Amino acid sequence: MSRGIYITANDKVTDHAIALLNSIRLYDTETPIVLIPYDDNYHSIAALLNQRFGVTVYEDLELIDRLSRQLHETFGGNFFARPNQFRKQACWFGPFEEFLYIDTDIVVFEKIVDNLNYLQDYDFLCCDYQHRGGIKNVFSEAVLTQGIFTEQDLQDLFNGGWWASRKGVIQEKDLLETFAECAQHPEFFDFSQKTSDQPIINYMILKRVAKRFNVVRREGGAPGSWAGSPQFVLNNDRPFDPTCNQPLQYLHWAGIRIQPGCPYWDLWAKHRYLGEEMPTFETPTAPVKSPKASFLKRLVNKVRG
Structure with a gap:
């Protein structure tokens, strides 16, 4: 079964991408990595990452454009601060049977792809303490008062910078139906900090994927991961x-x-x-x-x- 890592980037975040890829390759020289272009300005970074780290570009660029058009048609052009963040959802339809998505403002300290071993028992993985901060920056209280989610559901909130799953867990129709549901209920979401994809994708996973696992809940506990944490x-x-x-x-x-x-x-x-x-x-x-x-x-x- 093929495993791989997806990233999104453009030429503007070249330094971030180099730091991430240097850290990944320090522990793992073999796992394939695919770049999902953040926008059309990606050719320089694509060439550099391919030469230095063997990164390839996502082949089905038409699919990415199709998802972007559907997002715009559903929500309009002014709903999200950074709608291109949704391009990472192309992970569900790419070449890897099992995949990990990582933002470029991350560096890793282990063979990070080995976390996909948890997919033997689960359909979706995250690895953060986002849930401890409450629902701010993701949902409004309406999701509780209207019975959309329970308090237990909201313990599975996650940060959209690190997540993993399998191809086929989410179909294109699931993504498009989620867009439509969310567009009808903007009152469910907290966009006050100008997040874009995180509230919508949390909604989709909590609604459609029952077998979820946050790696920080592994036996023996797990460390934090946010650079705003002062204790490291x-x-x-x-x-x-x-x-x-x-x-x-x-x-x-x-x-x-x-x-x-x-x-x-x-x-x-x-x-x-x-x-x-x-x-x-x-x-x-x-x-x-x-x-x-x-x-x-x-x-x-x-x-x-």
């Missing part, structure tokens, strides 16, 4: 989470601008310039905060990763 410490150049005394599986700069002075900057730069001479950086005197910064700060005491 380095041990022999690998970050550990002292709350569970385990090494991190990956680190995700979700909602954080990756630049000198940001959390765990040295760790990210190490992976970006692995095998290269490290440039000299100056820390900005007044770093520009992302739109999510204030919201993420409120979560830091509630969410480990």
Whole structure:
């Protein structure tokens, strides 16, 4: 059975993609990786990632365009801040029987594809503590008051930057029907922090995939993964989470601008310039905060990763 990793990127996030791919290939030189173009400006990064890491471009570009058109027809052009994030949903219809999707603002610290072994018992995987922050940035209270989901359902909320499943678990009609359902009920969702795909895809998975597993619930617990978490410490150049005394599986700069002075900057730069001479950086005197910064700060005491 074929296994692989999907990423989305364009030329603008070349440095992020290099850091991610350097980290993946540090532990895994063989797993195939496919690039889903974020937009039409991807040819330079595609050539670079192919040359250095063997990454190939998603073959069925017409399918990606079709999904994008359907999204626009269903919701209109102004509903989402970043509608191109939905292109990652092409994962369901690509070449891999089992797949892992990873955002480019991530670096990994293990052979990350081995987490697909959990698909022996489940149909969908995530690996984060998003649920500990409550339903903000995903749903509104309407999903509870109107009985759309139970409190137990909402314990399976996940971050859209790392997830895994199998080809065929979601069909194209499932995706399109989800678009239609969600477009009829915008009151179910919290887009206040300008998220795009995460609320809709959480809705789809909670509604349509019963056999879900969050890897942080594995026996013995699991470390956090969010770069906004202050507790991680380095041990022999690998970050550990002292709350569970385990090494991190990956680190995700979700909602954080990756630049000198940001959390765990040295760790990210190490992976970006692995095998290269490290440039000299100056820390900005007044770093520009992302739109999510204030919201993420409120979560830091509630969410480990």
